[in-house]
């Protein structure tokens with residue numbers, strides 16, 4: 215077994231980040247027989263933890279060592295600061311995957327989550343999600359989800375953490391980008407045996423003209439069978455037109471996203487959107503004239519938005535009654551100008567917002583059906599997708615639970631191939647910037663073919 219404990223460092227940094235990167239502490243790990251001993255020095259105190267962890271293999275050793283070290287550090291920081299986190303010491307982006315792993319091992323997931331310090335409300339949330347995924351969760355060999363990315367937006371929102379570009383600066387690339395994307399989509403033929411869902415994401419796909427959007431839909435058409443779940447993340451209301459919506463219907467799209475983020479005009483202006491809440495209402499009404507399921511995204515924690523304003527947005531979204539409502543929590547990443555304003559986030563406010571959304575959506579008949587977390591989330595919270603009964607989006611479940619291959623096309627898209635029922639996942643990614651993607655799409659395709667069929 216290795217005696218080098220460097221592999222613990224990223225895990226420990228994830229825990230430090232929960233409490234703020236300035237948390238000043240020192241950690242040591244040692245193994246005494248089958249006992250793992252972790253010591254944490256912080257604020258002039260030393261906290262020691264010992265746990266018996268019988269493990270036979272290097273993989274088991276590392277897994278338990280990481281788990282014990284994270285728990286020790288979290289407990290020490292919690293004791294020192296008097297603060298606890300809603301997800302405790304869990305820092306992974308897919309808590310539900312961990313729950314499924316426990317269940318697959320013949321154990322209920324709750325005790326492990328309790329051990330990690332996850333709050334009872336979040337343990338209950340995970341339980342509800344697992345129940346909502348019944349019938350949608352399961353490994354399907356050869357089945358895939360298909361993704362095509364449109365990395366352009368009308369303007370760049372100031373909180374944006376995606377690789378996307380303001381079309382006013384990058385419009386000259388659209389034609390060549392679509393040509394490259396068409397090539398990559400066409401090359402996906404034969405790389406799967408059945409398609410479970412298709413998803414055109416962004417960016418803002420509706421920033422394309424109707425003629426440009428048609429090119430994407432025509433490229434996908436030979437791969438997407440009739441009746442397949444098919445989402446287009448149309449996006450911001452300022453680019454909605456009847457012509458584009460009619461095009462989606464003609465190509466068999468079943469689900470569209472109208473993404474308000476907030477129904478508060480002051481917030482929309484502050485985050486760099488060039489539309490109002492009235493535009494959202496108009497776009498929603500327009501989408502409702504077609505037979506699509508509709509998803510609305512909201513974000514908790516947008517700068518300057520009060521708890522009351524966020525709750526009003528939840529109320530309005532519920533009144534509109536889309537099939538899906540996704541409640542995101544603001545995620546701060548490098549590249550988002552709001553990073554500089556991190557200190558302005560009011561963590562308690564975020565928790566109230568999340569609690570309100572859960573209560574309101576539950577009362578309105580929505581069930582949580584998927585969730586994921588990111589680093590640097592306000593309040594160390596989560597993003598949760600809610601659905602009316604029978605309206606959960608299979609694509610979101612497939613991607614988050616990693617139960618199917620994902621064929622992803624476009625800039626920064628990462629395709630995933632599952633081996634051994636997901637025990638091993640291999641990836642093939644594409645360049646992040648648009649000109650490099652256009653120039654190297656041949657290589658991107660070759661890598662993907664190598665991954666999915668050995669060349």
Ligand code: SF4
Pocket residue numbers: 366367369370371373374375376378416417418449450
């Ligand atoms: S619409 Fe979405 S993808 Fe586009 S800039 Fe705003 S947050 Fe980023």
